[in-house]
Amino acid sequence: MMALDERSFHLRRLIAQTLISADMGHVGPSLSLVEILRVLYDSVLSFQCQRPDWPDRDRLILSKGHGCAALYAILADKGFFPLAALSTFCSQESMLGGHPEKLKIPGVEASAGSLGHGLSIGVGMAVAARLRRQTYRTFVITGDGELNEGSIWEAAMHASKHRLANLTVIVDCNDLQCYGRTDHVLDMKPLAEKWRSFGFDAMTVDGHDLTALKDAFNRQPSSGGSPLAVICKTLKGKGLPIAERNPHWHHKANFSKEDVLMIKRAFQGELSEKSLF
Numbered sequence: 001m002m003a004l005d006e007r008s009f010h011l012r013r014l015i016a017q018t019l020i021s022a023d024m025g026h027v028g029p030s031l032s033l034v035e036i037l038r039v040l041y042d043s044v045l046s047f048q049c050q051r052p053d054w055p056d057r058d059r060l061i062l063s064k065g066h067g068c069a070a071l072y073a074i075l076a077d078k079g080f081f082p083l084a085a086l087s088t089f090c091s092q093e094s095m096l097g098g099h100p101e102k103l104k105i106p107g108v109e110a111s112a113g114s115l116g117h118g119l120s121i122g123v124g125m126a127v128a129a130r131l132r133r134q135t136y137r138t139f140v141i142t143g144d145g146e147l148n149e150g151s152i153w154e155a156a157m158h159a160s161k162h163r164l165a166n167l168t169v170i171v172d173c174n175d176l177q178c179y180g181r182t183d184h185v186l187d188m189k190p191l192a193e194k195w196r197s198f199g200f201d202a203m204t205v206d207g208h209d210l211t212a213l214k215d216a217f218n219r220q221p222s223s224g225g226s227p228l229a230v231i232c233k234t235l236k237g238k239g240l241p242i243a244e245r246n247p248h249w250h251h252k253a254n255f256s257k258e259d260v261l262m263i264k265r266a267f268q269g270e271l272s273e274k275s276l277f
Contacts, residue, residue: 004208004239008034012239013267014073014086020260022090024253025098027243029067029143032174032207032234037074039213040139049079052106058136059125061110063118064143064172065099066251071108072096080107116149118142119169123155126167126227139217141170145177148186153198156227160199163225168217169200171229172207174236178250195229207232240266 004012011034019025041047045058062071069089076083081095088094095104099113110121122140129136142152159167173191175182188194195202201222205212216230236250237243242262252259 008038008208009239009267011038011070011073011077014077014083015069016240016263016267018069018072018086018089018096019252020255020263021087023255024090024251025069026066026251027240027249028174028176028237028246029064029172029250030069031238031240031243032172032236033064033067033070033141034073034238035208035210035213036141036170036172036232036234037070039210039217041074041078043214044217045139046136047078047107049107052080056134056136059109059122059138061112061118061122061125061138061140062100062108063110063112063122063140064115064146065112065118067143067172068096068098068100068112071100072105075105075107078107081105115143115146116151119152119155119159122167122169123159123162123164126159126164127162129166130162130164135166137166137168139168139170141172143177144171144173144175144182144188144191145185147171147188147191148177156195156198156200159227164227165221165225167227169195169227169229170217171231172234173231174207174234176236176245176247176250178247180247191231192229195231199226200229201226202229202231204231204233207234208238242266 015030047057048054076086089096090098100108101111102108119140122138125138177185192202192204205216235244243249
């Protein structure tokens with residue numbers, strides 16, 4: 001796994017402060033996503049933060065919506081809404097809930113909560129682009145545990161049938177879900193071969209390697225019209241040693257003083273409302 005640079009630490013600091021402010025949240029699933037989202041928003045997606053509904057923008061759906069702290073951090077970092085909003089995460093008056101909501105949050109393309117729905121929505125967006133003769137691309141981020149949902153594979157068959165080369169599925173493959181290892185709950189391997197059998201081009205990359213991610217996401221569409229699946233091998237809880245590969249940090253509430261101290265040490269700086277917001 002690649003070492004983290006300052007920007008990756010910065011985004012993790014924002015995520016950590018967001019979760020600490022709420023005293024709860026999905027720690028592991030958010031931290032495994034950082035480089036995926038960073039590369040997409042820094043180097044791949046076409047968007048205008050002051051015009052979140054710009055018709056020609058690329059679409060990004062976070063189907064594993066419980067990892068939303070990472071999405072909120074990058075959206076705030078890019079200027080879709082003020083950084084100060086992160087400190088309101090999961091409070092009663094906040095637009096930033098425990099799962100993303102399209103009608104509340106600038107930059108969010110689809111509401112997510114129940115797993116397995118994002119790819120179906122993404123397929124619809126990709127079909128709409130074709131019908132409207134638009135060139136935007138659609139990216140859908142799923143979790144490997146989320147692939148247990150049958151609706152994912154129904155959507156995959158539809159994408160293949162309609163040869164949606166403007167659609168990319170990104171699998172955050174961290175080998176863990178809320179109550180155990182994915183291969184113990186429902187083994188999906190061999191994963192790349194499975195996507196290929198559904199008519200996708202498929203590739204596997206290190207999900208924390210910025211260059212590999214950029215190359216994969218910028219890959220030219222298949223001449224045969226196949227949609228693309230990028231399986232990103234990630235480390236759940238990446239950057240926070242106590243949370244790495246630890247299912248008990250899938251979701252945490254009521255952080256202890258020791259938890260907060262370990263988080264602060266991991267992300268190299270005082271995490272306080274004053275320092276970040």
